[in-house]
Amino acid sequence: xxxxxxxxxxxxxxxxxxxxxxxxxxxxxxxxxxxxxxxxxxxxxxxxxxxxxxxxxxxxxxxxxxxxxxxxxxxxxxxxxxxxxxxxxxxxxxxxxxxxxxxxxxxxxxxxxxxxxxxxxxxxxxxxxxxxxxxxxxxxxxxxxxxxxxxxxxxxxxxxxxxxxxxxxxxxxxxxxxxxxxxxxxxxxxxxxxxxxxxxxxxxxxxxxxxxxxxxxxxxxxxxxxxxxxxxxxxxxxxxx
Amino acid sequence: xxxxxxxxxxxxxxxxxxxxxxxxxxxxxxxxxxxxxxxxxxxxxxxxxxxxxxxxxxxxxxxxxxxxxxxxxxxxxxxxxxxxxxxxxxxxxxxxxxxxxxxxxxxxxxxxxxxxxxxxxxxxxxxxxxxxxxxxxxxxxxxxxxxxxxxxxxxxxxxxxxxxxxxxxxxxxxxxxxxxxxxxxxxxxxxxxxxxxxxxxxxxxxxxxxxxxxxxxxxxxxxxxxxxxxxxxxxxxxxxxxxxxxxxxxxxxxxxxxxxxxxxxxxxxxxxxxxxxxxxxxxxxxxxxxxxxxxxxxxxxxxxxxxxxxxxxxxxxxxxxx
Numbered sequence: 001x002x003x004x005x006x007x008x009x010x011x012x013x014x015x016x017x018x019x020x021x022x023x024x025x026x027x028x029x030x031x032x033x034x035x036x037x038x039x040x041x042x043x044x045x046x047x048x049x050x051x052x053x054x055x056x057x058x059x060x061x062x063x064x065x066x067x068x069x070x071x072x073x074x075x076x077x078x079x080x081x082x083x084x085x086x087x088x089x090x091x092x093x094x095x096x097x098x099x100x101x102x103x104x105x106x107x108x109x110x111x112x113x114x115x116x117x118x119x120x121x122x123x124x125x126x127x128x129x130x131x132x133x134x135x136x137x138x139x140x141x142x143x144x145x146x147x148x149x150x151x152x153x154x155x156x157x158x159x160x161x162x163x164x165x166x167x168x169x170x171x172x173x174x175x176x177x178x179x180x181x182x183x184x185x186x187x188x189x190x191x192x193x194x195x196x197x198x199x200x201x202x203x204x205x206x207x208x209x210x211x212x213x214x215x216x217x218x219x220x221x222x223x224x225x226x227x228x229x230x231x232x233x234x235x236x237x238x239x240x241x
Numbered sequence: 242x243x244x245x246x247x248x249x250x251x252x253x254x255x256x257x258x259x260x261x262x263x264x265x266x267x268x269x270x271x272x273x274x275x276x277x278x279x280x281x282x283x284x285x286x287x288x289x290x291x292x293x294x295x296x297x298x299x300x301x302x303x304x305x306x307x308x309x310x311x312x313x314x315x316x317x318x319x320x321x322x323x324x325x326x327x328x329x330x331x332x333x334x335x336x337x338x339x340x341x342x343x344x345x346x347x348x349x350x351x352x353x354x355x356x357x358x359x360x361x362x363x364x365x366x367x368x369x370x371x372x373x374x375x376x377x378x379x380x381x382x383x384x385x386x387x388x389x390x391x392x393x394x395x396x397x398x399x400x401x402x403x404x405x406x407x408x409x410x411x412x413x414x415x416x417x418x419x420x421x422x423x424x425x426x427x428x429x430x431x432x433x434x435x436x437x438x439x440x441x442x443x444x445x446x447x448x449x450x451x452x453x454x455x456x457x458x459x460x461x462x463x464x465x466x467x468x469x470x471x472x473x474x475x476x477x478x479x480x481x482x483x484x485x486x487x488x489x490x491x492x493x494x495x496x497x498x499x500x501x502x503x504x505x506x507x508x509x510x511x512x513x514x515x516x517x518x519x520x521x522x523x524x525x526x527x528x529x530x531x532x533x534x535x536x537x538x539x540x541x542x543x544x545x546x547x548x549x550x551x552x553x554x555x556x557x558x559x560x561x562x563x
Contacts, residue, residue: 003351010337076335084301085352086325
């Protein structure tokens with residue numbers, strides 16, 4: 001599995017479009033907005049936005065690391081070739097999950113470096129460590145979501161589906177704009193989304209507030225539900241494709 | 242539930258009464274049966290849509306048969322795949338974007354636990370000079386050869402090749418079959434699908450001809466050729482009478498389509514004078530040979546009706562049409 005994981009990560013890092021997605025937009029937004037004065041959610045704008053943008057970059061990496069490529073490679077026949085090799089489905093899923101999680105790291109490092117260097121955010125090492133842990137574990141459902149989109153959509157539509165899903169999750173989850181300015185209906189939807197709970201956990205971690213178990217449970221439920229869909233799609237495809 | 246089979250190490254493939262239905266109207270495989278012994282090199286020969294790829298996909302565990310039994314190396318296809326005992330080169334197959342050829346070959350060698358040295362593998366597949374090339378920059382023929390290398394990476398006991406030379410030029414094709422012959426000498430059982438007739442003749446020790454999801458002939462290339470050592474007479478005559486033509490000496494079967502007549506005969510020298518002796522206005526006479534190409538056209542012609550597909554290795558049989 002490590003050979004496969006290494007292979008997959010190496011070629012992901014050669015995908016320039018992917019790298020722009022995972023880091024380009026969040027960095028740009030941070031540079032534009034981080035210098036605003038004020039506090040929100042008990043944090044300075046610079047710190048709050050560092051968490052938001054790191055979360056967004058993480059969601060993007062987790063989803064884009066695997067999804068569109070998987071859709072294209074199902075279509076091109078590469079996945080069939082792989083199914084004829086001895087790699088087992090659990091090892092393949094494990095490697096894909098690990099790939100998504102490991103590819104979160106560059107975006108996270110970049111955004112925290114910007115936060116410290118450009119936004120003058122100063123966090124205790126323990127809070128930064130907690131934020132990293134929250135993001136890595138909390139992004140698991142997004143890795144699985146990327147796989148689900150890659151297993152459901154074809155090569156042409158997966159990219160668009162990913163982008164729309166990512167934007168909706170970020171927007172309704174309160175990552176782009178403060179959640180309390182959203183209309184009620186949108187807030188109700190947002191409340192059910194994993195993005196909302198992930199960014200809450202991130203803000204709480206950085207502000208030194210207790211983390212809510214309810215947030216974690218929602219994320220775990222999403223991971224389990226999406227995982228079931230991914231396995232179902234995988235099985236469906238391996239018997240009838 | 243191990244069964245002991247005769248021969249060295251038993252059967253490589255058992256295909257028993259296999260049916261694959263994609264759609265109520267589409268029977269990709271229609272009660273197909275054959276066995277393949279270890280060490281054989283077998284061609285699955287037939288036109289596009291004959292069921293060749295479906296047959297190979299079921300042997301690779303990529304598709305489940307609707308009914309019937311498919312066993313590979315004495316067990317389920319999936320078990321043989323998981324154990325890395327079979328290699329497969331599928332008909333279509335892109336390579337993963339962003340990878341270099343050397344990395345890809347390295348990955349597959351590791352997935353198969355280093356069974357074949359990298360240098361030997363690259364040489365066998367004819368990609369020794371492509372190690373640093375990104376897969377996006379490969380030509381169609383080079384892609385095909387890389388896929389061949391991946392199929393060989395595990396030094397498989399059983400190798401499936403689905404139309405393996407489609408994108409290869411003449412030179413590459415020759416090298417490809419030379420490598421297949423070498424692998425076969427090393428003991429690998431090879432099953433390849435092709436609609437290139439010369440390829441089946443030149444490279445297989447046995448040919449299974451399929452069409453419309455049925456096995457319509459199964460034998461050595463010389464058996465299949467011998468069967469069509471028959472000559473084919475094609476001519477036109479107004480309102481031909483099949484029954485009359487069937488009574489001519491040497492005639493095996495007669496096909497009538499309007500004014501056009503095709504007569505297959507084992508003895509053209511006897512049939513022709515007798516035919517002209519009937520006094521019919523025979524025009525545009527052509528006498529065809531009995532090469533394998535001819536036999537495939539004969540065996541898979543839609544107008545021949547559905548011949549018996551019974552057991553394995555039956556002598557090819559054609560029904561009389563008249």
